[in-house]
Amino acid sequence: MTISEYELRLKAYRIKRLDEQEFIYQQAWANWQVQATKQQGKKQVPVYSTFKKFFDKEKFENEILGIETSDSAFKKDNKLINLMKKANK
Known part of the structure; x- marks a missing residue:
């Protein structure tokens, strides 16, 4: 393997890791969204009552x-x- 091939593979690895990090952050965002509540009268109710309404x-x-x-x-x-x-x- 040449140095330029190694550098290309290293870039590809770093981009792959970045994509994995983005996925983790998307999961955290979805977790926050699914736990969201809204005020209904005097009580708090979930914004999404079913999973299908969420996704x-x-x-x-x-x-x-x-x-x-x-x-x-x-x-x-x-x-x-x-x-x-x-x-x-």
Whole structure:
């Protein structure tokens, strides 16, 4: 291994460690968010009552895979309707 290859591997290792540190900080942030509460009347209640309200994996999977749900189709229709309204003015 040459010196330049070694330096490149060292940079790659440092970047990998930085990514791991970022992941740790993201976990800490998520932990703080999930423990958040709000005032409801005289008592404190959790902001997220279920895990799905905190993180909807199915929604993100569908977005990645390009699967349309009724919500996303409705949003696209609104954009089309707004464009048609502007065109007809």
